[in-house]
Amino acid sequence: xTGGTPPAGALxxxxxxxxxxxxxNCTACMLCARECPDWCIYIESHKExxxxxxxxxxxxxxxxxxxxxxGGDGGFGAGPDPASGPDPVRGPAGRGRQRVxxxxxxxxxxxxxxxxCGICVEAxxxxxxxxxxxxxxxxxxxxxxxxxxxxxxxxxWTVPPPPAHDAGAPRPGEGLADRPRR
Amino acid sequence: xxxxxxxxAVRCEPDHHGVMLRVPPEHWLTVLTFARExxxxxxxxxxxxxxxxxxxxxxxxxxxxxxxxxHVLAGTLxxxxxxRLPTATGIYRGAAWHERETHEMFGVIFDGHPHLAPLLLPxxxxxxxxxxxFVLAARAAKEWPGxxxxxxxxxxxxRRRAPPGVPDxxxxx
Amino acid sequence: MAAxxxxxxxxxxxxxxxxxxxxxxxxxxxxxxxxxxxAGLACCGVEVAAALRRAGALAAAGExxxxxxxxxxxxxxxxxxxxxxxxVLKAFQDTPPPRRVLSxxxxxxxxxxxxxxxxxxxxxxxxIPVDVYVPGCPPRPEALxxxxxxxxxxxxxxxxx
Numbered sequence: 001x002t003g004g005t006p007p008a009g010a011l012x013x014x015x016x017x018x019x020x021x022x023x024x025n026c027t028a029c030m031l032c033a034r035e036c037p038d039w040c041i042y043i044e045s046h047k048e049x050x051x052x053x054x055x056x057x058x059x060x061x062x063x064x065x066x067x068x069x070x071g072g073d074g075g076f077g078a079g080p081d082p083a084s085g086p087d088p089v090r091g092p093a094g095r096g097r098q099r100v101x102x103x104x105x106x107x108x109x110x111x112x113x114x115x116x117c118g119i120c121v122e123a124x125x126x127x128x129x130x131x132x133x134x135x136x137x138x139x140x141x142x143x144x145x146x147x148x149x150x151x152x153x154x155x156x157w158t159v160p161p162p163p164a165h166d167a168g169a170p171r172p173g174e175g176l177a178d179r180p181r182r
Numbered sequence: 183x184x185x186x187x188x189x190x191a192v193r194c195e196p197d198h199h200g201v202m203l204r205v206p207p208e209h210w211l212t213v214l215t216f217a218r219e220x221x222x223x224x225x226x227x228x229x230x231x232x233x234x235x236x237x238x239x240x241x242x243x244x245x246x247x248x249x250x251x252x253h254v255l256a257g258t259l260x261x262x263x264x265x266r267l268p269t270a271t272g273i274y275r276g277a278a279w280h281e282r283e284t285h286e287m288f289g290v291i292f293d294g295h296p297h298l299a300p301l302l303l304p305x306x307x308x309x310x311x312x313x314x315x316f317v318l319a320a321r322a323a324k325e326w327p328g329x330x331x332x333x334x335x336x337x338x339x340x341r342r343r344a345p346p347g348v349p350d351x352x353x354x355x
Numbered sequence: 356m357a358a359x360x361x362x363x364x365x366x367x368x369x370x371x372x373x374x375x376x377x378x379x380x381x382x383x384x385x386x387x388x389x390x391x392x393x394a395g396l397a398c399c400g401v402e403v404a405a406a407l408r409r410a411g412a413l414a415a416a417g418e419x420x421x422x423x424x425x426x427x428x429x430x431x432x433x434x435x436x437x438x439x440x441x442x443v444l445k446a447f448q449d450t451p452p453p454r455r456v457l458s459x460x461x462x463x464x465x466x467x468x469x470x471x472x473x474x475x476x477x478x479x480x481x482x483i484p485v486d487v488y489v490p491g492c493p494p495r496p497e498a499l500x501x502x503x504x505x506x507x508x509x510x511x512x513x514x515x516x
Binding site: 302303304307311316318319320321347 | 437440473
């Protein structure tokens with residue numbers, strides 16, 4: 001048995017072993033890479049159009065062929081009824097606007113530089129970065145200490161649930177119940 | 183009052199811990215002697231400098247009275263072109279290493295210091311690192327990972343600029 | 356023993372006391388005997404000291420089968436400043452072969468948080484060949500022991516001769 005691998009659960013809460021990435025939450029906003037004091041987070045991303053939201057999709061937008069309609073509606077009929085709310089696919093009243101989203105290509109953290117300060121975890125507005133207590137990832141090659149999103153994702157499954165608040169602590173003030181009443 | 187006995191050119195300001203004495207350089211040793219003899223400041227805490235830009239370098243000393251439990255800060259302003267000050271080692275022996283460090287980090291010369299050699303920097307080091315115009319070369323050599331905008335594949339040439347902490351003109355070309 | 360139940364150091368008040376080149380036994384699929392030379396330069400040195408004291412207790416608990424004699428492991432734990440670099444190099448050169456080098460913590464791996472400093476050697480591998488890098492700032496004491504296991508499992512050495 002190696003000298004002193006702690007049994008699971010024996011490490012203190014919020015132990016800073018390694019940083020894990022939940023890629024689904026990441027929007028490539030670059031805040032963690034910018035705030036990192038060691039410049040050890042490398043992000044590559046690109047923009048992609050959001051499918052199904054192109055202008056005039058389905059031919060029912062304002063440029064559509066006018067459908068047969070009773071009465072004069074100026075040829076702008078056959079769209080969804082505005083009274084029933086915006087169309088979920090084509091946007092309000094069929095006037096879909098081309099939306100674009102960021103797609104993450106690469107998210108890497110160089111753990112040879114990382115000082116485990118946690119600024120990236122705190123800065124992330126989308127809760128994509130988490131602390132994991134794992135510490136057994138020594139390498140013989142320093143380049144192998146730069147871990148890509150696949151490995152960062154594996155560490156997600158070792159992230160413990162957050163510890164309970166201390167007894168008598170004030171409310172965190174982040175819940176819906178804490179919003180000021182209008 | 184603290185300022186009784188000090189040259190009139192010395193300004194005495196209350197500090198949140200004690201007093202801050204603003205000292206013209208020619209009264210530096212007088213004030214330190216006064217702090218030690220008359221204000222009972224027998225504990226020398228630290229001496230350092232601040233790069234004030236165009237105004238020059240201010241050298242600041244913190245001494246403390248163990249019996250009276252009061253702090254005294256003394257500061258002077260030296261011209262940037264000729265930052266010289268008499269050594270405080272005749273009054274406080276503990277200033278010896280502090281003055282060595284201030285000398286190597288800022289370039290302030292302490293006249294009369296017994297051994298004004300570099301303390302922390304390796305031999306052959308060029309420049310004075312804690313001056314504001316000293317550039318950290320490692321920041322110039324490495325591309326800042328945060329330069330790209332979200333969703334950008336690469337930074338457009340027109341927007342390429344030096345990373346934070348690096349003056350324009352440095353940085354990878 | 357729980358992971359956080361580390362013993363008090365106790366050593367350091369008497370000259371010559373405290374962990375010297377600690378002889379520890381680490382099981383890495385065979386038993387080896389290691390002599391660890393700890394260059395504890397900064398905060399990481401505290402963690403290495405903690406690890407070596409615990410590991411020494413483990414060695415006493417069970418005898419390991421020595422294979423081909425002890426291996427000398429030079430552990431660099433802490434920031435290597437440019438002023439101290441020649442002495443770290445000398446200490447490595449004084450380590451008798453067969454020797455391995457383990458870099459412990461971010462500062463000795465790559466300069467770590469001081470990567471942009473004017474007086475820090477950006478990683479001890481700028482001076483000496485390193486066999487294992489243990490990441491952390493500081494790594495846990497247990498991480499040193501895991502790093503030693505990786506070291507023994509890896510092939511060959513960069514530091515022999």
